[in-house]
Amino acid sequence: MHHKTVxxxxxxxxxxxxxxxxxxxxxxxQIKQKDPALNSFITVTHEQALQQAHDADRRRANGQxxxxxxxxxxxxxxxxxxxxxxxxxxKMLDNFIAPYDAFIIEKFNAAGxxxxxxxNMDEFAMGSSGENSFYGPTKNxxxxxxxxxxxxxxxAAAVAAGFVPAATGTDTGGSIRQPAALSGITGLKPTYGRVxxxxxVAFASSLDSGGLLTKTAEDAxxxxxxxxxxxxxDSTSVNEPVPDYTQTLNQTLANITIGLxxxxxxxxxxPAIAASMNEAKQVxxxxxxxxxxxxxxxxxxxxxxxxxxxxxxxxxxxxxxDGVRYGHRCEQPxxxxxxxxxxxxxxxxxEVKRRIMIGTYVxxxxxxxxxxxxxxxxxxxxxxxxxxAFKQVDLIMSPTAPSTAFKIGEKANDPxxxxxxxxYTISTxxxxxxxxxxxxxxxxxxxxxxxxxxxxxxxxxxxNATHLxxxxxxxxxxxxxx
Amino acid sequence: xxxxxxxxxxxxxxxxxxxxxxxxxDKIEKKLxxxxxxxxxxxxxxxxxxxxxxxxxxxxxxxxxxxxxETNQRPDFQKIAPLTEAGLYLVPQxxx
Numbered sequence: 001m002h003h004k005t006v007x008x009x010x011x012x013x014x015x016x017x018x019x020x021x022x023x024x025x026x027x028x029x030q031i032k033q034k035d036p037a038l039n040s041f042i043t044v045t046h047e048q049a050l051q052q053a054h055d056a057d058r059r060r061a062n063g064q065x066x067x068x069x070x071x072x073x074x075x076x077x078x079x080x081x082x083x084x085x086x087x088x089x090x091k092m093l094d095n096f097i098a099p100y101d102a103f104i105i106e107k108f109n110a111a112g113x114x115x116x117x118x119x120n121m122d123e124f125a126m127g128s129s130g131e132n133s134f135y136g137p138t139k140n141x142x143x144x145x146x147x148x149x150x151x152x153x154x155x156a157a158a159v160a161a162g163f164v165p166a167a168t169g170t171d172t173g174g175s176i177r178q179p180a181a182l183s184g185i186t187g188l189k190p191t192y193g194r195v196x197x198x199x200x201v202a203f204a205s206s207l208d209s210g211g212l213l214t215k216t217a218e219d220a221x222x223x224x225x226x227x228x229x230x231x232x233x234d235s236t237s238v239n240e241p242v243p244d245y246t247q248t249l250n251q252t253l254a255n256i257t258i259g260l261x262x263x264x265x266x267x268x269x270x271p272a273i274a275a276s277m278n279e280a281k282q283v284x285x286x287x288x289x290x291x292x293x294x295x296x297x298x299x300x301x302x303x304x305x306x307x308x309x310x311x312x313x314x315x316x317x318x319x320x321x322d323g324v325r326y327g328h329r330c331e332q333p334x335x336x337x338x339x340x341x342x343x344x345x346x347x348x349x350x351e352v353k354r355r356i357m358i359g360t361y362v363x364x365x366x367x368x369x370x371x372x373x374x375x376x377x378x379x380x381x382x383x384x385x386x387x388x389a390f391k392q393v394d395l396i397m398s399p400t401a402p403s404t405a406f407k408i409g410e411k412a413n414d415p416x417x418x419x420x421x422x423x424y425t426i427s428t429x430x431x432x433x434x435x436x437x438x439x440x441x442x443x444x445x446x447x448x449x450x451x452x453x454x455x456x457x458x459x460x461x462x463x464n465a466t467h468l469x470x471x472x473x474x475x476x477x478x479x480x481x482x
Numbered sequence: 483x484x485x486x487x488x489x490x491x492x493x494x495x496x497x498x499x500x501x502x503x504x505x506x507x508d509k510i511e512k513k514l515x516x517x518x519x520x521x522x523x524x525x526x527x528x529x530x531x532x533x534x535x536x537x538x539x540x541x542x543x544x545x546x547x548x549x550x551x552e553t554n555q556r557p558d559f560q561k562i563a564p565l566t567e568a569g570l571y572l573v574p575q576x577x578x
Binding site: 358 | 486491495497498499513514516517518520521522523524527529532533534537543546555558559561564565571573575
């Protein structure tokens, strides 16, 4: 029951095999019983969920159900929810109750989805393991000694554990795809601008993308139909028509060319991951796709570029936390400067402070050109690499992450080794293109993720290629024995 | 190789409105130096005549009619503020 997909649940609800209230009760009891071991939720919205489920059932009885009415979801605690705490994984926002809903929350509410709660995450989405949360680390349901990946750690673990069929996430450098890979589920990062950032707590505004963690590409297509679209309240939202993503899931891949970047398939790639990539290649060849080797010549500089640009934007975005208007405020400030400094130093965790420091440094007089300007120049070269590649190929394939889930604490004291968890994912954020992580194997009982990326606004192609892969393989149907 | 000197940390922390205790100071010095040296890799690449890219889609900033779209929600927003009085946000005294 609790490993059913959104599509399966939607069908069951339509056929009245059970009600949304029954399903919600069941999942809430699962969360109550089992989440203490995982810590995937920061807030469980028990009463509100049951109310939404009642409303969904009534709506269905009135013949007004949408494709997702009554579907339970988890929302990353980065999306503002009116009347429900939005902490962003930080002590700074531990007391923050947003007076409004984020765009995507409005959309899911309007469609009749049921929010079971707000999921755990690395503080301000800064991290690749979930360990940077003020509320404690989330555990990986495949192995409770290991991380589920991050920053959308709680969403990934909750979906993998079957607490929710799907959850929202955000991806600034891999924060949807990497946890999806480490948790054995599907993770879609849409094109920058495809999903409104309104009401999504800002980390790095030119990189942040809202997206989905699901069991299948079909589920991601169903939910993208709800959350994608133009929103005038986000100045970078793009006014491009939204296709029905479910309509193209079964298109043939006969005319599809997939590129394998030589920079991502190097001799130091983990042999088990390399073997999974090779198996996936054979599946795609059977489906009719053609493979070519390509080059993304500047992609190896994505890490350094990202760890200049993202902290630079973060240091500016996080300047808003001043202890005056909302969020944490220190006790008895002696003057305004003391109020700012102590509120921020008490409210932010270690990794967030580090990134604010790096960002402030690279934007400061004397360093701006050498770091920030230079990084944005290389960002253009990385975008050019992708644009050149997409003249030749429809999709680019690579591993999602360089390893399977690592142990809690293993990288916690070494920010640089943690940053390397995202070597295959951050370049897509710099280029703004969409990417998806697909379960594609197991190594010692831990999931391996395959990443596909496509050109701007080609989510339909990504979902199509993932769906057909999932019809041919069973990796996405493997569940932890949690 | 560049390093994050303790002078850099003091100056940057002040600009960022952060405090670090003596304990934290030692820890952060090494880590920031590591990160900035990692970032330094970009200096090897020649980028003469490359136009910076600050936004992946290079879209034009939209403009909208100069009309009021939001209603005043001051009480809602002030409800979540740490300290307010008579509709105003309170901070320590700024002017003597």
